[in-house]
Amino acid sequence: xxxxxxxxxxxxxxxxxxxxxxxxxxxxxxxxxxxxxxxxxxxxxxxxxxxxxxxxxxxxxxxxxxxxxxxxxxxxxxxxxxxxxxxxxxxxxxxxxxxxxxxxxxxxxxxxxxxxxxxxxxxxxxxxxxxxxxxxxxxxxxxxxxxxxxxxxxxxxxxxxxxxxxxxxxxxxxxxxxxxxxxxxxxxxxxxxxxxxxxxxxxxxxxxxxxxxxxxxxxxxxxxxxxxxxxxxxxxxxxxxxxxxxxxxxxxxxxxxxxxxxxxxxxxxxxxxxxxxxxxxxxxxxxxxxxxxxxxxxxxxxxxxxxxxxxxxxxxxxxxxxxxxxxxxxxxxxxxxxxxxxxxxxxxxxxxxxxxxxxxxxxxxxxxxxxxxxxxxxxxxxxxxxxxxxxxxxxxxxxxxxxxxxxxxxxxxxxxxxxxxxxxxxxxxxxxxxxxxxxxxxxxxxxxxxxxxxxxxxxxxxxxxxxxxxxxxxxxxxxxxxxxxxxxxxxxxxxxxxxxxxxxxxxxxxxxxxxxxxx
Numbered sequence: 245x246x247x248x249x250x251x252x253x254x255x256x257x258x259x260x261x262x263x264x265x266x267x268x269x270x271x272x273x274x275x276x277x278x279x280x281x282x283x284x285x286x287x288x289x290x291x292x293x294x295x296x297x298x299x300x301x302x303x304x305x306x307x308x309x310x311x312x313x314x315x316x317x318x319x320x321x322x323x324x325x326x327x328x329x330x331x332x333x334x335x336x337x338x339x340x341x342x343x344x345x346x347x348x349x350x351x352x353x354x355x356x357x358x359x360x361x362x363x364x365x366x367x368x369x370x371x372x373x374x375x376x377x378x379x380x381x382x383x384x385x386x387x388x389x390x391x392x393x394x395x396x397x398x399x400x401x402x403x404x405x406x407x408x409x410x411x412x413x414x415x416x417x418x419x420x421x422x423x424x425x426x427x428x429x430x431x432x433x434x435x436x437x438x439x440x441x442x443x444x445x446x447x448x449x450x451x452x453x454x455x456x457x458x459x460x461x462x463x464x465x466x467x468x469x470x471x472x473x474x475x476x477x478x479x480x481x482x483x484x485x486x487x488x489x490x491x492x493x494x495x496x497x498x499x500x501x502x503x504x505x506x507x508x509x510x511x512x513x514x515x516x517x518x519x520x521x522x523x524x525x526x527x528x529x530x531x532x533x534x535x536x537x538x539x540x541x542x543x544x545x546x547x548x549x550x551x552x553x554x555x556x557x558x559x560x561x562x563x564x565x566x567x568x569x570x571x572x573x574x575x576x577x578x579x580x581x582x583x584x585x586x587x588x589x590x591x592x593x594x595x596x597x598x599x600x601x602x603x604x605x606x607x608x609x610x611x612x613x614x615x616x617x618x619x620x621x622x623x624x625x626x627x628x629x630x631x632x633x634x635x636x637x638x639x640x641x642x643x644x645x646x647x648x649x650x651x652x653x654x655x656x657x658x659x660x661x662x663x664x665x666x667x668x669x670x671x672x673x674x675x676x677x678x679x680x681x682x683x684x685x686x687x688x689x690x691x692x693x694x695x696x697x698x699x700x701x702x703x704x705x706x707x708x709x710x711x712x713x714x715x716x717x718x719x720x721x722x723x724x725x726x727x728x729x730x731x732x733x734x735x736x737x738x739x740x741x742x743x744x745x746x747x748x749x750x751x752x753x754x755x756x757x758x759x760x761x762x763x
Contacts, residue, residue: 269468269523270367270369270468270594270595271468271523271524271568271594271595272468272470272471272520272523272524272525273364273369273468273469273471273525273591273595274470274471274473274511274524274525274526275471275472275473275529275587275591276473276475276508276511276526276527276528276529277323277375277376277473277475277529277530278475278477278478278504278528278529278530278531279319279376279474279475279477279479280319280478280480280532280533280535280542280543281477281478281501281534281543282530282533282534282543282544282545282546282551282558283533283544283545283546283548283557283558283561283562283563284545284546284547285478285501285530285534285543285544285563286299286303287300288303288304288565289546289563290546291494291544293492293494294492294494294498294501295492295498295501295502297502297508297509298505298506298509298512299508299528300505302526302565302566303565304574305567305574305575306526306565306566306567306568306572306574306576307565307566307567307572307573307576307577307578307614308563308565308578309565309566309578309582310578311561311578311579311581311582312529312561312562312563312581312582312583312584313557313560313561313562313581313584313640313650314530314531314532314533314560314561314583315331315560315583315584315585315640316332316339316532316560316640316641317532317552317553317554317555317559317560317686318339318343318552318553319376319378319408319479319531319532320332320337320339320343320378320379320743321337321344322531322532322584323378323379323474324357324379325583325584325606326360326531326584326587326588327353327359327361327379327396327472327588328353328357328358328360328585328588329585329586329587329589329592329599329606330585330604330606330607331585331639331641331736333644333736333739334603334604334606334736334737334739335356335357335739335742336351336354336739336740336741336742337353337742337743338641338642338643338644338689338739338741338742338743339641339642339643339689339743340642340643340689340690340741340743341643341688341689341690341741341743341744341745342744342745343687343688343743344378344408345378345379345381345407345743346407346748347407347426347427347753348750348751348752348753349380349381349742349743349747349748349752350382350383350384350747350748350749350752351383351391351742351744351747352379352381352383352391352742353379353380353391353396354742355395355396358397358599358600359396360397360470360587360588360591360592361373361393361396361398361399361470361472362396362397363588363591363592363595363598363599363600364397364470364591364592365397365399366597366598367592367596368467368468369467369468369469369470369595370461370468370469370470371397371398371399371469371470371471372398372400372402372454372457372470372471373393373398373400373401373402373404373471373473373474374402374403374404374450374453374454374457374471374472374473374474375403375404375450375474375475376404376405376408376409376474376475376476377393377404377405377406377474378405378406378407378408379396380392380406381406381407381752381754382752382754383752385751385752386751386753386754386755386758387436387754389431389434392404392406392433392434394433398472400457401431401432401433401434402432402433402450402453402454402456402457403430403431403432403446403449403450403453404430404431404433405429405430405431406431407428407429408476408479409428409443409476409479409480409481409483410424410427410682411480411481411681412424412427412428413427413428413440413441413443414480414481414482414681422440423440423441423442424440425440425761425762426761428440428441429441429754430446436755436756438763439754439756439761439762439763440762443481443483443484443485444485445485446476446483447477447483447503447504447506447507448485450473450475450507451507454471454473455511455514457471458471458511458514458518458520459514462518468595470591473507473511475507477500477503477504478497478500478501478504478543480535480538480541480542480681481681482496482499482500482541483503484496484499487503488503488506495676496540496541497540497541497543508528512526521569522569524568525566525568525571525594526566526568527564527565527566527567527587528563528565529562529563529564529565529584529587530562530563531562532560532562533545533548533552533560533561533562534551534558535551535553535684536551536552536664537551537664537668537680537683537684537685538681539672539673539676539677539678540676540677541676541677541678541681545558545559545561546561547707547708548561548708548709549663549710550661550663550686552684553661553684553685553686553687554663554686555640555642555648555659555660555692556661556663557703557707559661564582564584566613568614571614572613572614578610578613581636581638581650582608582610583607583608583638585607585608586607586608586609586610588607589605589608589609590609590611593611604735608636635652636651637649637650637651637725637728637732638650639729639732642689642692643689645658645659645692646658646729646733647692649728650703651721652721653703653705654700654701654702654703654718654721655700656698656699656700656721656722657698657699657700657701658694658695658698659692659695660692660693660695660699661686661692661693662685662686662691662693663685664685665685697715698715698722698725699712699715700712700713700718700721700722701713
C-alpha cells in the first residue's frame with residue numbers, strides 16, 4: 245500500500261507539472277506578410293468580387309483590425325519597421341531618395357538593430373523566413389550576403405527574394421521578352437540558386453519550405469517557433485501559375501490573392517495535421533497600400549484616398565488579422581488605430597521576451613485585445629503596453645520630413661503627396677493593363693508638397709479624407725500635435741540616409757557565374 249501511495253503521489257506530481265508546463269507553453273507565431281496588398285483587397289475587408297478563402301477564415305476565427313497603419317508606403321522602410329518595432333528613420337532607413345534598397349546597395353538593415361527574430365531567440369524561440377526580404381544583400385562584394393536574414397537572427401532561411409519582384413521579372417511578353425537577371429534572382433539561405441528568377445513554381449517552393457520548417461520544429465520537446473512567411477504577391481509582375489490562372493472572377497490580380505489563400509490554407513492544414521494549430525498564433529497583414537498606377541494589376545485601397553507611395557490612408561492603412569484558437573474570441577473587430585510596429589511588441593509580450601531597453605521601441609503591445617491571453621504567465625518583461633490607443637500619436641516620415649501625424653480622430657498633414665490624376669485610367673490603362681509598369685506619381689520624398697498651414701482631416705468621420713477642416717477652428721488639436729511633433733523630432737538622432745544613391749555600386753549586384761549571371 246505504501247508503494248502504491250508513493251507511486252500515486254509521484255504520478256500526481258508529474259501530472260500537475262505537466263499541466264503547468266502545458267499552461268505555460270509558449271505559442272508558436274506565424275506572420276504572413278503580403279506585398280502591395282490594399283486595405284480593400286480581401287473578401288473579409290469588403291471586396292465585392294474577390295473570392296473568400298482561408299485568409300478570410302482567419303478573420304472569422306479571430307480578430308480583424310480595421311485601423312492598422314504602416315509607417316511608410318514603400319517596401320523597405322515599412323518592412324524594416326515591422327521587424328524592428330521602430331520607426332525606420334531612427335536608423336537611417338528614411339524612404340528617399342531611392343525609396344528602397346537596390347541590388348547594388350552597400351547598405352541594409354543595420355546589424356545594430358534587434359529584429360523580432362533576435363528578441364524571440366532570448367525567449368527560446370527558433371525563427372525562419374521564406375519569401376521576400378528587401379532589407380539589404382551585400383556590403384563588400386557580390387557574394388558576402390552581409391545583410392541577409394541569417395545575420396539578423398533567423399535560424400532557418402529557405403528560398404528568399406533578397407530584393408523583390410519588379411516588372412523586369414515578368415515572364416509574359418508584355419512585361420519584357422525575358423527577365424532581367426541583374427534584378428531578378430532567388431536565394432536559398434545565402435546561396436544564389438536561380439538567376440534570373442522563374443515565377444512558375446515560386447509560391448509552391450515557399451510553401452514547401454514553410455511546411456518543412458514547421459514539421460521539423462513540432463513536438464513536445466521542440467522549441468517554440470516563429471515563421472515569417474513573406475509573400476512576393478501581389479507586387480507586379482503578376483505571377484501567372486497555371487493552377488490559379490482564371491481562378492478569380494476579378495482577373496489576374498484576383499488570381500494572385502487566390503494563390504496566397506491556397507498557401508495560407510496549406511500551412512494551416514500542416515498545423516492541424518501536427519495537432520499544433522491551437523498552439524499557434526497566425527497573423528496576416530500587408531506591408532503598405534496598393535500600387536494604383538498598375539490599373540487592374542494594382543489593388544484596392546477600399547474607401548481610402550491614395551495608394552502606394554502616398555501618405556494618405558490608402559497608402560498606409562493595411563489589413564491585419566490575428567487568429568489564435570482558444571485565446572482570441574472568434575469574429576472580433578478592433579477599430580482603434582494602431583501601427584504595424586505593434587506586431588513586434590505583441591509577439592515579444594506573448595513570448596515573455598524583453599524588448600531592447602537601450603533604445604526607443606515605437607511599437608506597443610496589443611495583447612489586451614486578445615481576450616483570453618491572461619491565461620499566459622504574466623512575466624515582468626520590458627514591453628511598452630498600449631493603454632490608451634486614442635491618445636497615442638502615430639508619426640509618418642519621409643526622408644527628414646515629418647509628413648503627417650495620426651492623433652485621436654484626426655490626421656494632420658504638414659506635407660501632402662501627389663495623387664494619380666483622375667484621367668490616368670482612361671489614358672494609360674489599355675485593356676486594364678498599365679502602359680508603364682514602373683509608374684508612380686508619388687514615389688520619392690522630393691515630390692511632397694509643403695503646406696503653409698497644417699491640413700486637418702477627421703478620419704473617423706471622413707475616412708476618405710475628402711473634406712479638410714478649417715485649421716483656425718482646430719487650433720487646439722494642431723497645438724497638441726505640434727507639441728508632440730517637437731518632442732518626437734527631438735527623440736530622433738541625425739542619421740545618415742541609407743537609401744542614398746551614393747551607396748549603390750554595380751559590383752555588388754549578385755551574379756552566380758560572372759559575367760553571364762545565369763544559372
